[in-house]
Amino acid sequence: MPARRLKKSALAPWAFLALPLAMYVVWVIVPIFESFAFAFTKRDSIIYGPVFHGLANFRRLAGDGQFWLAIKNNLLWLVFFVGIPVPLGLLVAMLFNGGRPGSRLYKTLFYLPMTLSFTIIGTIWMWIYNPDFGALNTFLRSIGLDALAVQWLGDKRYMTGALIAVGVWRQVPYVMILYLAGLQGVPTELVEASLIDGASWWQRFRKVILPLLLPATIVAVTISVIDSLRSFDIVYVMTNTKARAAEVLASYMYSSAFQYADFGYGSAIAVIQFLITLVFILVYVGDVLKKESER
Amino acid sequence: MTKVASSRWRAFRAAAFYVTATLLVAVWLLPLVIGVFTSLKSMDEIMANPVMWKPPKALRFENFGEAWNRAGMGRYIVNTFIVTIPSVAGALAVSSLAAFALAFYRFRLNKAVLVLFVAGMLVPFQMLMIPVFRMSNGLGIDDSFGGLILFHISFQLGFCTFFLRNFMKQIPYSQIEAPRIDGASDFTIYARIIMPLALPSIAALAVLEFTWIWNDLLWSLVLLRSDAIKTVTLGLANMQGEFITTYNLTAAGSILAAIAPVAVFLAFQRYFIEGLTMGADKG
Numbered sequence: 047m048p049a050r051r052l053k054k055s056a057l058a059p060w061a062f063l064a065l066p067l068a069m070y071v072v073w074v075i076v077p078i079f080e081s082f083a084f085a086f087t088k089r090d091s092i093i094y095g096p097v098f099h100g101l102a103n104f105r106r107l108a109g110d111g112q113f114w115l116a117i118k119n120n121l122l123w124l125v126f127f128v129g130i131p132v133p134l135g136l137l138v139a140m141l142f143n144g145g146r147p148g149s150r151l152y153k154t155l156f157y158l159p160m161t162l163s164f165t166i167i168g169t170i171w172m173w174i175y176n177p178d179f180g181a182l183n184t185f186l187r188s189i190g191l192d193a194l195a196v197q198w199l200g201d202k203r204y205m206t207g208a209l210i211a212v213g214v215w216r217q218v219p220y221v222m223i224l225y226l227a228g229l230q231g232v233p234t235e236l237v238e239a240s241l242i243d244g245a246s247w248w249q250r251f252r253k254v255i256l257p258l259l260l261p262a263t264i265v266a267v268t269i270s271v272i273d274s275l276r277s278f279d280i281v282y283v284m285t286n287t288k289a290r291a292a293e294v295l296a297s298y299m300y301s302s303a304f305q306y307a308d309f310g311y312g313s314a315i316a317v318i319q320f321l322i323t324l325v326f327i328l329v330y331v332g333d334v335l336k337k338e339s340e341r
Numbered sequence: 342m343t344k345v346a347s348s349r350w351r352a353f354r355a356a357a358f359y360v361t362a363t364l365l366v367a368v369w370l371l372p373l374v375i376g377v378f379t380s381l382k383s384m385d386e387i388m389a390n391p392v393m394w395k396p397p398k399a400l401r402f403e404n405f406g407e408a409w410n411r412a413g414m415g416r417y418i419v420n421t422f423i424v425t426i427p428s429v430a431g432a433l434a435v436s437s438l439a440a441f442a443l444a445f446y447r448f449r450l451n452k453a454v455l456v457l458f459v460a461g462m463l464v465p466f467q468m469l470m471i472p473v474f475r476m477s478n479g480l481g482i483d484d485s486f487g488g489l490i491l492f493h494i495s496f497q498l499g500f501c502t503f504f505l506r507n508f509m510k511q512i513p514y515s516q517i518e519a520p521r522i523d524g525a526s527d528f529t530i531y532a533r534i535i536m537p538l539a540l541p542s543i544a545a546l547a548v549l550e551f552t553w554i555w556n557d558l559l560w561s562l563v564l565l566r567s568d569a570i571k572t573v574t575l576g577l578a579n580m581q582g583e584f585i586t587t588y589n590l591t592a593a594g595s596i597l598a599a600i601a602p603v604a605v606f607l608a609f610q611r612y613f614i615e616g617l618t619m620g621a622d623k624g
Contacts, residue, residue: 074464172581173393283581
């Protein structure tokens with residue numbers, strides 16, 4: 047097959063690639079390298095003319111409690127943003143997978159949160175979390191669990207958890223979509239049987255369905271990990287980065303650079319965030335290349 | 342198993358499906374129902390009876406008019422269309438060129454260019470923010486629709502190229518062979534043969550990109566300053582601060598902001614869901 051591909055002139059592909067590649071290099075690839083360089087400059091000096099600052103920004107990071115808190119929060123995001131949506135998304139996908147009348151409507155409705163921006167979602171959830179009249183505490187009080195009706199967004203201990211819950215709520219439908227694609231290759235009866243057939247359902251699920259879904263799982267997990275490391279919108283909208291206890295790397299970078307005009311320090315945070323993400327980017331790219339060679 | 346037992350079993354399974362699915366969707370959408378209810382209530386009702394999941398006693402549609410005019414949502418929504426439509430069209434047009442090259446030509450750096458596009462789309466935005474902000478300043482296109490559109494087009498090239506290339510790879514080569522023998526140029530083959538065949542994937546991609554760019558907050562935050570050109574996500578974030586005690590207006594504004602992406606999703610949901618699975622499945 048490949049031998050029959052177009053190959054009139056060696057320059058032809060580059061004629062098509064010239065514009066897209068140029069734009070991508072200028073707006074995406076070069077900035078990555080620039081950020082690396084900026085991480086070694088002083089405060090806002092890159093705006094006026096970069097002043098080399100050595101490893102000072104990284105040394106400051108090592109002793110910055112806020113930075114380590116952001117790392118810790120990011121780890122929490124990662125664990126729960128993968129740990130809950132992936133199994134739950136699989137379960138929902140298995141439920142909606144069969145071609146029962148109406149299952150498409152269910153899928154559509156369930157997917158709706160994914161089409162909304164975090165500004166909208168964050169706004170609604172801020173009311174739900176409101177300590178006095180929010181839906182969550184109203185509900186908890188109505189069933190006698192007054193002790194659990196806490197300051198969800200006002201208390202350092204619950205803040206990050208409350209934000210992650212919103213992220214999880216929006217991510218489950220996305221993972222469902224990924225698994226629905228994966229389930230296309232699995233017989234419907236098999237899926238339904240392992241959901242409600244009492245006898246040996248776990249065996250069937252683990253030995254038959256899970257292995258068939260391995261490719262979808264790899265994608266769901268790596269995408270969720272990368273998204274968890276990118277989480278910014280929810281934190282920004284629901285805390286306006288003023289609640290520093292909930293800060294993650296992405297929001298700490300934003301506030302350092304764009305609210306405190308410390309671009310050198312912000313770049314250093316971005317570099318750390320990038321290096322952590324890079325591991326998972328490589329996993330994803332490796333997966334893509336593997337699929338290519340199997341083609 | 343007797344016939345009666347197995348048909349009962351089947352009925353039970355169907356009932357189990359509908360009960361579980363309905364409950365699940367109802368619970369999952371509760372926050373959105375709360376948003377819709379709040380947008381239709383008066384502030385008096387919200388204060389007197391603060392149970393959020395209760396339907397409004399009287400429907401106050403004026404909230405939407407007020408959000409549109411007084412809170413400026415109308416202008417933010419127009420601005421968002423001005424940013425989103427050219428960004429989506431540009432990203433699709435430019436990336437289709439790259440996708441064509443990567444799908445149909447054999448050359449040494451083919452895989453390397455593909456990896457560049459794929460890896461770039463996964464990079465944390467924070468890694469690009471300062472350089473892009475600085476470059477936009479330097480070029481004098483900061484705080485303008487043009488600067489934001491240019492960035493969106495460029496950044497989305499990664500995903501769009503990957504997505505379209507995977508689709509084009511599945512087009513049989515025979516579609517190209519005949520016109521080639523007839524002496525058609527490579528560009529003619531791209532424009533007249535491949536693009537029409539790739540239309541379903543372009544439609545799916547357009548729906549995906551529309552919701553992504555419409556919902557973008559971060560890049561509007563970094564690249565736009567003037568209130569007159571702010572997009573809807575940014576406008577809503579402002580509204581939260583300004584109309585902090587009028588939840589009904591903020592809710593109405595949120596719903597206005599959601600109409601376009603939700604309408605696009607519902608109208609093209611088949612493309613949308615296929616699009617997401619296609620893109621994800623192949624990579």
